[in-house]
Amino acid sequence: MTSAFSRLRPDDKPVVISAAFIVLILILGTVYTLATQGTAPLFSPNYLLQQLQTGAFLGIVAAGMMMVILLGHIDLSVPWTLTAAAMMATAVGGDMALPTGIAVGVAVGLINGLGVAYLRIPSMIFTLGVDSVMRGLMVWHTGGFAPQDQATPLMRFLAAEKLLGIPVAIFVWLFVSVVIVTILGRTAFGRSIYATGNREAAAYLSGIRTRWVIVGAFVISGVCAAIAGILLAGYSTKAYQGMGNAFLLPAIAAVVIGGTRILGGRGRYVGTVVGVTLIVLLNSVLSIMQMPEAGRQVIYGTVIVGMLLVYGRDKQLTA
């Protein structure tokens, strides 16, 4: 057992361990439901697909977040980028709903990227400022109330309908995932992200336009948040205040649980997918157990620390 574990490549460890933990969560949850209700809903395909459908929103946000974290930066503007995209998309409506929402994401990503790459303001604080500006713009736009505009039929279709028995939202997540994997693995831009995240000065000296790489990563993050916002508005038929607040910290947690280094330069996309699945299933098992919010928070935090203590530790300063 230990030899099999130590033979794992360091990059694979997070993926394997998180996947094992997901199975553990499912088994524990099933033991609980068998004991209390005599049924095992957790292993039914329908239940899992439904969980993945709600997980798709978090998955798309986390995909964008991962691009930024790979650079050693962070995007705290996700909550209100997501909300703004959803509100603008529903407000414009019609055929232009989707392009408008995504344009919001591109615009916010550009501002974030320019501020971080050109003005050299730490992303932690700059994206925080952009987030509150976006919040201000949306409060001003809506008057502080929930907007009355309805989601368009296309948005409804993408978020809530099923195709071949599988929720369309999962296809959207799949599409985003394929794009991200292609970018990271098959394009010069993707390799530049890893290089810049490892050591920006070295990447710059080897001829990479690191500033444009940073801008590009933030734009991807903004677009991903916008897509998630459009889907979420479609899922709940309208946009509402603070709809993005529940996504920021779980997205960061999912990326890190998946083995991406928070300081940048290392991480695989499959890890992020596993991390998202872990968080979504953990949440759903806890809600099946009717765990109160207090217990959920404690378990949630303990799981993150516990998982990272197993495989996410830094090297010692001295050998």
Add this chain to the structure above:
Amino acid sequence: MSSKLANLASSIRQNRAFAGAVLMLLALFVLYNILHPRGFSSAVLIQNANESVAIVFVAMAQTIPVLLGGLDLSVGAVMTLSACIASVLVNGSPLQIIMGMVATLLAGTAFGFCNGLIVVYGRLQPIIATLATGAIAMGLALFIRPKPGGDVDGDLNWAVTNSLWDFVDTYGFFDPDAAWFAPVAWIPVPLLIILVFGAGVWLPFRRTVIGRTIYAIGSAEGAAYMSGLPINRAKIAAFTLAGFFAACGGLYLAIQTASGNADITQAGAYTLNSIAAVVLGGTSLLGGVGGALGSLIGALILRVISFYFRILSIDPLLQPLVEGLVLLAAVSLGAVRVFRIKNRLDLFR
């Protein structure tokens, strides 16, 4: 005399960001009082000070991990946890009240200590370790206070949220109208609390070996290790002190509002605002430069800006937008450095 002036001048030059923050605060606060119909009065000062204490303490708490080059995303949650503990314990006989306050501060300090242990011996990045422990703190706070509410001693609430005159009057230490007392009777108690607990703990701490080690780690951890500085102890101390300051903020918030409220959104807002205050106060997020007094000033700047909305007839719907723009503009001032740099490699520190 002239050498003292020269010292002062050079210290201002070395702490340009801090001096800028102080000037900005003074300008904002004086203008606020000029515009306020009852400006420059003790009542206005008391009200302002009351509303600033919690964020000031949380900002000071955030500063210390930031000086290490890390970040503590649990300060808002630890503050909320402490406030919830205080809302249960701080009542009854005077002895019980004092024990309750001590227990509250100890709980927050212990939580910070655990953060330090996880960061040092677990070797996790502070930002992600405290993201998780922050969730745990919120969970514990919800266990203690599933619904907002609480029972905090009324006398204490009155005494610490008003002027020194009321403080002395409430507990009857001596005649509050005594002539020798008159010159200081107007000083708000919350302001004194900030000064005594904040500056009184931070300034001596900064001069200790541990305090200096924190700065050294933020500048260059490898060099600090090679110089034989106590790296591990300094990191644990930094998070412990952060927990203590956060607990001070929580304790005061509980006394001020006479209740505890385990509100996840509010805790998150305090954490994010603390980062903003730290940056406004001239502390570098890269570590090694700055100090908790700067963050004190930074937090006050954030608060004064929000006070303006009460006296200027700005549409309340515009308030979040203006706050965001001011924050963005303030941090963008730091970008001036970029345009002075000649060798572009210097950008990538």
